[in-house]
Amino acid sequence: MLQNYTKEFRYNLKLAYPVILGMLGHTFVAFADNIMVGQLGTAELAAVSLGNSFVFIAMSLGIGFSTAITPLVAEADGAGNKTDGKSALKHGLVLCTVLGLSLFGIILLCKPFLYSMKQPPEVVELAIPYLELVAFSLVPLIIFQAFKQFSEGLSQTKYPMYATILANVVNITINYLLIFGSFGFPKLGIVGAAIGTLASRFIMVGYIWFLLKRKEKFQPYVTGFNFKVIERKVINKIISLGFPSALQMFFEVAIFTAAIWLSGVLGKNAQAANQIALNLSSMTFMVGMGLSVAAMVRVGNQKGLQNFKELRRIAESIFFLTLLLEVVFAILFLVGRNWLPTIYLDVDDVMNQADNSEVIIVAAKLLLVAAFFQISDGIQVVVLGALRGLQDVKIPTLITFIAYWLIGFPVSYYFGLFTEFKSTGIWMGLLLGLTASAVMLYIRFHYLTKKLIHK
Template sequence: MLGHSFVQFADNIMVGQLGTAELAAVSLGNSFVFIAMSLGIGFSTAITPLVAEADGAGNVGAGKSALKHGLLLCTLMGISLFGIILLAKPLMYLMKQPPEVVELAMPYLDLVAFSLVPLIIFQAFKQFSEGLSQTKYPMYATVIANFVNILLNYLLIFGSWGFPKMGIVGAAWGTLISRIVMVLFLWVLLKKKKKFHDYITGLNFRIIEKKVMRKIIDLGFPSALQMFFEVAIFTAAVWLSGVLGKNSQAANQIALNLSSMTFMVGMGLGVAAMIRVGNQKGLMNFKELRRIAQSIFLLTFVLEVIFAVSFVVLNDFLPTIYLDLGDANNLSDNVEVIKMAAELILVAAVFQISDGLQVVVLGALRGLQDVRIPTMITFVAYWIIGFPISFYLGLYTPLQSTGIWIGLLSGLTASAIMLYIRFNYLTKKLIAQKALQEID
């Protein structure tokens, strides 16, 4: 999961050397892509608990069916999301964003939007592999993709080694090509491994079962909405920052990119919770399921606290990674952005604890295949609680960007608390039901 964020991290650092307008343009373009990506990645997570449950029960046929139908649906999802983004591009002109930022973002968005197709196909293979508790192979693919992305960024953003100097469009090409490499690498890797042979070979897409499609959609659609509600509020933060100006938007992008990397650690642990809970659900061992999940929650809390302390200690230094203080032409803008980003990082230090906890509890609930109530919880937390606070504090108080992030903190904290209450209720209920069955 961290590999996905490192692609954006590399893009932001390298594009940041061009100026704050370019960094803000990447932020604006990615805000559209992140919304679509959240739907695709969220939908693909339906594959993991189905495969994990099948693996726990020793049912290879069910796991293979989940992969085949999930892969088909994810491919269709990727193509559809690409088309929707192209249709939504004119909205940029209606969002009160800085005109120079919009002009830079338009060509960047075309290529990055198309990269969603290979990314979401990759997600299908990734979620399948993780359902079999094999998390290292998707990791290898993301590491390779990051090397490809950084190399192509260097060549195409700055025109190194005789390549054309393409600016942020070069970063978009790097992202697209690296994601194509990522999916091809993982496909070849899985085909060669004995563990996956019976699942990967002989996939017949001419025979499609409505029952399996419906089950994946029933699990995947609410999971997609859960991720959408969270990503959408962060995207709203990008747009609200854009109303405040390009420097606010650039500062927001820096803090968002840093916090997204620590969030991905929590998200990875959320995948671990989903896999292990799915395994124990297949075994009908609910006491062990609860113990494992709570252990992962505790581990996540400890790690996120460590990250929070690091953010507090390094809040003045971290923004300087993204911008060139030796650039005399943009010095005043760069200094202002760094100061604003340092303040946002202090808020991010606190909210990432809530962010990590809510995503790992959400993973455990997905492992239980409980998705509808958590979807309602995330909507209430982010859009009934978090967004109004962000909107008011950001646009109508002197807090401005910091106020936007206080709203994010409020939404994430509410989500973490309500999701844990849901998990606690469900697991106690399952344990009690199992105990009654054993007595009977």
């Protein structure tokens, strides 16, 4: 019985690991920025956190929207229909470009809000120039996402990974030169980190297009686009899948962003501690994201083949694998919770010793809660991937809204600002929201697949 599920582990991991590494690449850009900027001081670290909080919300909408391309390409691939696969990529590129430019414009319009958010004034002053540059990097990032989701829809998950690895090398190099002014370059502080992010994302788009164009398998899809012919039917199909998927991701990322803002109300040390715990958990979350793509692709293929019994067995094997891996991460967080925060700060800095010590103590408490929500977070994102593979997006969007905003956020708000739990209280709300989401999404998947099998 158990072997029915475990025999799929190898192929699931083969599909998922390049996605995990690619996703970790995105997070590693933030990780590198945080560690390098953390050497400048806690105000700079809090400023990057505040600036990125706006960008992450916009990024979640872009990445969520682009996931609509994967199930359409996977279904076309399962049915052996190249024309539909190419059409999904072409229309996806158009929509992702428009969305990237729109999100950049919206962030620029939102800049004045930074002054009215009760954030520390020195943090806001540092965050504004950083935000402007990183907001523009959303345009190449979301165009890259269209190519990435297309490549994953064809079960070719390694090419986006290569592009992301290159982007990281570029980002870290430019960071080193411009944050600290090494080798005679100007010392730009956190603006140097923003330039590194922007340059690396443009290079990432150019490189993935270059890689796909050179491979014979992709040539029929990625060459000879006629952008003059845009079909309303395909645009509508992508929007009908992409818009709810964007909202699902937005509801989750927005509650984590609300946690950043609530922490800012508690002070810069609480905000810096929150940033550390968030960055560490987002790295382990990428494993769930990778397996979520594997679930979306494999469920999409089985949907194309109309084989629903097999679809359910494969999906459940991915859920089981995710559970096992997330338990391992939970143990790592429990064991390393006092040591992990020290990576982010200069513990020998005598001037900031009191601040740094407080940040480490608060971050260790947050990692205790984060250990438990690893499991809920991994399960909910993978089940969401399987539901996207079934092209079921509307009810899951409602589920994520209820879980995060009607259950999780009120708990975060009350326990964070009105009890002695403070930062830990904010994270208790996150844990509750993620657990509610995982349970309700699994019930939805179980109900749908049962119905399809009986049909």
